Amino acid sequence: MTGSTLTIRGGRVICPGTGRDERADVLVQDGRIAAVGADIAGAADATINATGLVVCPGLIDLHVHLREPGAEHKETIASGTRAAIRGGFTTVCAMPNTTPAPDSAKSVAAISARIERSAWCRVGVIGAATARNDRETLTDFAALRDAGCVAVSDDAFMLRTREQRREALHRCAEAGLLFIAHAEAEELSAGGVMHEGVLSRELGVRGQHPETELRALEEWREAWDGPGRPPLHIAHLSTAAGVALLRDWTDGPTAETAPHYLTLTDMAVGLHGANAKMNPPLRTEADRVALLEAVRDGVVGIVATDHAPHTIEEKLAGLTDSPFGIVGLETALGVTLAALCDDAGMALPEVLRTLTSAPAKLLGLPQGRIEVGAPADLLVFDPEAIWWVDAGEFESRGRNTPFDGWELPGVVAAVIAGGNVVYGREGFAHVRPEGLN
Numbered sequence: 001m002t003g004s005t006l007t008i009r010g011g012r013v014i015c016p017g018t019g020r021d022e023r024a025d026v027l028v029q030d031g032r033i034a035a036v037g038a039d040i041a042g043a044a045d046a047t048i049n050a051t052g053l054v055v056c057p058g059l060i061d062l063h064v065h066l067r068e069p070g071a072e073h074k075e076t077i078a079s080g081t082r083a084a085i086r087g088g089f090t091t092v093c094a095m096p097n098t099t100p101a102p103d104s105a106k107s108v109a110a111i112s113a114r115i116e117r118s119a120w121c122r123v124g125v126i127g128a129a130t131a132r133n134d135r136e137t138l139t140d141f142a143a144l145r146d147a148g149c150v151a152v153s154d155d156a157f158m159l160r161t162r163e164q165r166r167e168a169l170h171r172c173a174e175a176g177l178l179f180i181a182h183a184e185a186e187e188l189s190a191g192g193v194m195h196e197g198v199l200s201r202e203l204g205v206r207g208q209h210p211e212t213e214l215r216a217l218e219e220w221r222e223a224w225d226g227p228g229r230p231p232l233h234i235a236h237l238s239t240a241a242g243v244a245l246l247r248d249w250t251d252g253p254t255a256e257t258a259p260h261y262l263t264l265t266d267m268a269v270g271l272h273g274a275n276a277k278m279n280p281p282l283r284t285e286a287d288r289v290a291l292l293e294a295v296r297d298g299v300v301g302i303v304a305t306d307h308a309p310h311t312i313e314e315k316l317a318g319l320t321d322s323p324f325g326i327v328g329l330e331t332a333l334g335v336t337l338a339a340l341c342d343d344a345g346m347a348l349p350e351v352l353r354t355l356t357s358a359p360a361k362l363l364g365l366p367q368g369r370i371e372v373g374a375p376a377d378l379l380v381f382d383p384e385a386i387w388w389v390d391a392g393e394f395e396s397r398g399r400n401t402p403f404d405g406w407e408l409p410g411v412v413a414a415v416i417a418g419g420n421v422v423y424g425r426e427g428f429a430h431v432r433p434e435g436l437n
């Protein structure tokens with residue numbers, strides 16, 4: 001659509017970042033938003049009738065595992081970003097647990113070249129905190145920043161010591177880069193495949209102690225001895241105790257939670273087995289309710305999927321032997337709307353904030369807003385319409401979801417990335433949008 005014009009007519013335009021929530025037209029030109037207002041005159045090259053629909057910034061996911069390079073049997077950059085688009089996302093941030101890992105300027109450049117060649121949406125590269133993810137040698141964060149990384153993380157390959165955490169935070173502060181921490185105290189979680197509770201005992205499997213996350217967060221709090229807010233973001237917050245600690249950590253880190261922690265408890269493991277196995281594990285109803293309240297209060301400002309595809313065979317290994325993780329990109333919008341609008345009673349713009357302007361602001365991205373000059377990354381969806389999840393239809397190579405068969409609100413009508421209509425009622429555009437990354 002670059003070089004041409006597109007008008008999205010008559011939708012409810014919701015931009016949490018600017019506070020806009022009104023019926024308006026959006027004019028897109030040369031990949032950017034050219035005008036927003038009532039009844040924009042003139043004929044465009046293409047028009048989307050958004051009457052009765054919501055028009056918001058394309059969703060942004062801070063936490064996905066795209067598996068390429070190294071585990072393309074689970075997912076590729078192409079399949080993962082198509083899953084993103086189908087779910088309404090126009091930007092995803094890829095975690096660094098790939099082989100090779102994005103741990104140097106050279107390896108980041110190689111991964112960026114793959115993204116350039118095959119991604120269907122924008123992809124931010126999150127650098128690895130340690131070389132080859134060895135959990136020992138911290139990487140050169142300034143070099144990762146210069147190579148284009150949007151953050152660094154120890155997700156899946158956690159830092160081990162307080163000295164490492166302290167050093168990592170100082171390097172992040174110096175480099176002006178965010179650290180995304182997987183908060184898990186291994187001495188309390190080791191070998192645990194689910195929440196340690198009534199059901200883990202009944203099933204006879206090893207559980208993760210309820211205070212695993214709390215202990216790790218305390219360690220991160222001790223590691224930060226600098227002034228002001230640490231350059232720290234907590235990945236996939238999952239417990240009431242974690243929420244409580246963040247509530248009383250003055251100038252503390254930002255945090256995300258995932259749609260599944262807002263909807264499910266460890267009881268889902270009894271129903272779905274390995275397809276409800278992820279790390280951190282699903283906890284109790286009290287934890288779920290505390291997370292809903294934390295998002296409503298803004299203590300947790302971001303919803304991110306932790307999209308973690310695995311093959312059917314890998315998940316058939318059973319609860320104990322299968323790998324951690326579930327897919328999330330194609331169900332996130334519906335599950336989040338069900339949890340935060342229907343269950344927690346939040347207003348739609350506040351819910352969309354957690355998936356658009358909040359992650360954009362945290363990473364300093366130009367997308368995530370609907371205003372003149374911003375990148376034309378847009379989602380058009382029907383918040384009232386209902387659909388049924390069919391994992392067999394996923395664009396992701398992963399089918400590992402506990403939400404298969406669920407009835408969810410929020411039907412995606414169109415997804416625009418860089419001014420290109422990438423997905424619409426008839427499915428995907430024939431050509432991949434280029435020049436996004």
Ligand SMILES: [Zn+2]
Binds near residue numbers: 155182279280
């Ligand atoms: Zn993690």
